[in-house]
């Protein structure tokens with residue numbers, strides 16, 4: 001690395017999308033052996049900057065330098081060939097190819113001119129073992145695995161490729177604690193080997209746990225680059241938001257909350273091979289928080305409740321009357337709503353506009369013979385866009401052009417527009433910045449106070465604790481504990497998840 005002081009640098013970068021300024025005059029410099037956090041609210045320009053550094057986009061002005069030499073990468077593969085490994089925000093692997101093929105995408109070993117399948121499978125097995133992923137079958141289709149596993153595969157792939165720079169755009173959004181720890185070990189190791197690492201996340205704890213310096217963007221402008229040793233959490237948040245906000249951790253238990261009458265009850269509801277039968281009562285004006293590691297059965301429970309994977313045992317009652325929920329349309333007809341975890345696969349319809357994405361569930365509920373006209377659609381889209389502060393240049397803009405966090409808000413708006421009595425939210429604040437985060441939490445509180453029954457799956461314990469009147473804990477595809485009152489606090493939840501002392505948390 002001779003006497004180079006920076007591994008990768010961007011100077012005076014500008015990027016415009018039509019009228020919209022995504023980046024204005026951005027300087028960014030990466031030192032070898034540092035973890036550099038790139039922070040900013042949704043839409044600040046973080047992913048755009050990464051795409052410019054790696055040749056996925058080309059800047060309208062400014063230059064990129066690799067070890068002090070100007071470079072102009074044609075595309076991410078070209079950047080990859082120069083030792084820059086990247087995990088983009090939305091995992092862009094090939095779900096219908098095998099895990100092994102994905103791991104070696106674009107650099108498959110060949111034998112007599114043919115892809116050497118055996119070899120990539122063997123190397124994939126070794127590689128997966130290094131990340132503690134022994135239980136993943138390299139020959140299986142990648143798409144058969146959860147978002148978290150896919151994310152880890154994407155990370156493993158990028159790490160293998162990164163000779164000089166590793167860029168991770170929200171890699172931890174769908175990972176559980178253990179997986180995050182494992183990733184941090186890998187990062188520490190690469191750092192010790194002198195790699196420069198860019199780390200984008202909305203989890204401030206993670207920034208403070210692992211990063212050396214931080215660069216903050218706001219609305220496409222550079223706010224500053226600072227060593228983290230000189231920053232407090234409040235400093236960072238203030239720089240991101242450009243205003244002083246009171247930042248409350250919200251860890252205090254709410255105790256026993258008044259709830260309304262019983263709305264939905266699940267009795268021995270389960271699905272073979274997916275989730276052990278569970279029983280749960282949900283009242284109006286109540287939030288049930290669902291905690292548990294990824295893969296513990298949280299999402300499976302949501303999908304059973306909403307009829308996507310219908311239950312094959314037990315009973316579901318709505319207002320005391322047994323109902324049959326065999327499909328999502330049954331659920332919608334009964335006033336259920338569901339915001340899924342994986343917005344890319346189950347949520348957004350990229351080519352449709354923000355307006356269309358918002359009204360689509362309501363239209364489905366009304367039936368296609370009662371088509372909402374454009375004015376109605378605009379009114380509804382406008383109302384929810386304002387309520388959730390969705391930032392889009394126009395409601396007619398394709399949703400795929402919105403930043404990740406704003407897309408998430410559109411999906412929430414979609415379900416709120418159907419005015420559901422019972423709403424299931426799977427990780428509603430995943431990948432969302434601090435400001436939008438607070439808004440979503442406020443929205444959950446407001447919906448609950450207006451009498452809605454909610455089930456909220458979340459990995460953010462401080463947050464679950466702040467709005468739930470009861471918390472159910474999932475472990476190994478089974479509902480293992482129901483916590484109330486004083487037990488609604490992060491340390492008890494963690495114990496229950498970890499199965500540390502079952503006596504202490506018996507509900």
Ligand SMILES: Nc1ncnc2c1ncn2[C@@H]1O[C@H](COP(=O)(O)OP(=O)(O)OP(=O)(O)O)[C@@H](O)[C@H]1O
Nearest residue numbers: 017022042043044045046047048401402403404405
């Ligand atoms: N291809 C595109 N066409 C038009 N606008 C775009 C495009 N890509 C990004 N934008 C806009 O540029 C801005 C910056 O987007 P970017 O994805 O870089 O934000 P981000 O900081 O990564 O946000 P998030 O935390 O939500 O992922 C946003 O306003 C976004 O809507």
Ligand SMILES: [Mg+2]
Nearest residue numbers: 046047089404
């Ligand atoms: Mg982004």
